[in-house]
Amino acid sequence: MLPYKTIGDASAAIGRPLTAAETLWFNYSATKSDYFLYCHNILFLFLVFTLFPLSYILLELFFHKKTHKFKIQPKVNLSFSQTLRCYFDVMRMFFLVVGPLQLLSFPSIKMIGIRTSLPLPSLAEIVAQLVIYFVIEDYTNYWMHRFLHCKWGYEKIHRVHHEYTAPIGFAAPYAHWAEVLILGIPSFLGPAIVPGHMITFWLWIVLRQIEAIETHSGYDLPWNPIKYIPFYGGAEYHDYHHYVGGQSQSNFASVFTYCDYIYETDKGYRYQKRLLKQLKEGAKTSGLQNGGSQNMSTVDLKSD
Ligand SMILES: [Zn+2]
Numbered sequence: 069m070l071p072y073k074t075i076g077d078a079s080a081a082i083g084r085p086l087t088a089a090e091t092l093w094f095n096y097s098a099t100k101s102d103y104f105l106y107c108h109n110i111l112f113l114f115l116v117f118t119l120f121p122l123s124y125i126l127l128e129l130f131f132h133k134k135t136h137k138f139k140i141q142p143k144v145n146l147s148f149s150q151t152l153r154c155y156f157d158v159m160r161m162f163f164l165v166v167g168p169l170q171l172l173s174f175p176s177i178k179m180i181g182i183r184t185s186l187p188l189p190s191l192a193e194i195v196a197q198l199v200i201y202f203v204i205e206d207y208t209n210y211w212m213h214r215f216l217h218c219k220w221g222y223e224k225i226h227r228v229h230h231e232y233t234a235p236i237g238f239a240a241p242y243a244h245w246a247e248v249l250i251l252g253i254p255s256f257l258g259p260a261i262v263p264g265h266m267i268t269f270w271l272w273i274v275l276r277q278i279e280a281i282e283t284h285s286g287y288d289l290p291w292n293p294i295k296y297i298p299f300y301g302g303a304e305y306h307d308y309h310h311y312v313g314g315q316s317q318s319n320f321a322s323v324f325t326y327c328d329y330i331y332e333t334d335k336g337y338r339y340q341k342r343l344l345k346q347l348k349e350g351a352k353t354s355g356l357q358n359g360g361s362q363n364m365s366t367v368d369l370k371s372d
């Protein structure tokens with residue numbers, strides 16, 4: 069809720085006329101409580117968990133011929149009922165854990181200093197904070213994910229997320245309730261260290277989940293612009309982690325590739341990439357190539 073009654077009061081307080089975006093924010097948020105604004109995340113997460121994975125399902129349904137070659141594990145096809153069950157499982161977790169967590173975590177948001185006030189942050193400030201959030205999340209998530217692959221962590225908690233050896237978008241948030249809580253910490257840490265505006269926080273929550281859905285989509289689409297971000301892992305990178313499964317000691321990072329490179333936990337992935345390249349080149353020279361794509365199921369290899 070803003071401490072100004074009119075736009076005139078607000079511009080007098082910040083010492084200049086409001087920008088168009090600030091006027092929009094004033095009109096929307098002036099009479100709404102900070103708690104209500106924070107809880108918008110519940111609606112955003114519901115829409116992201118539903119619509120983004122759905123776009124991949126529609127891609128498969130209506131553009132199957134054009135996009136099938138970009139499927140990372142083309143031999144694996146989930147039925148409609150399996151896909152629906154995954155979505156309902158995620159929604160159950162959403163209403164029992166994710167939603168209540170949002171409702172209850174507001175005091176921590178107030179404590180770290182997420183603000184709803186004017187002036188709004190500049191675009192450069194928003195982008196800089198989002199980059200910092202992604203870097204902090206990636207590093208912290210790497211170690212927590214790695215911990216979840218110890219015998220106890222995997223058997224008690226993380227095994228649920230690995231039920232999908234060929235992930236789909238809906239399976240991105242599919243996990244044990246304890247994992248949902250544990251991996252909420254890396255997402256919270258960035259805003260806690262570098263607190264920003266509520267709009268930046270909304271964007272962070274939405275973009276982080278879109279990124280997770282993209283890396284679980286099962287598709288390595290060539291026209292996807294985010295895969296060209298330096299050190300970005302992407303769908304193929306994380307798909308390998310699911311493909312190998314419980315024994316995986318490779319590709320723990322959630323967003324970028326440098327942690328796995330620095331701590332040498334990408335050896336299995338690199339080995340398989342090299343092998344696939346050799347096989348492809350061998351097939352080319354022997355004239356046996358049948359137009360197949362370079363993907364995980366081309367060769368049944370689960371070595372780390
Ligand atoms: Zn894992």
Ligand SMILES: [Zn+2]
Binds near residue numbers: 229235284310
């Ligand atoms: Zn995953």
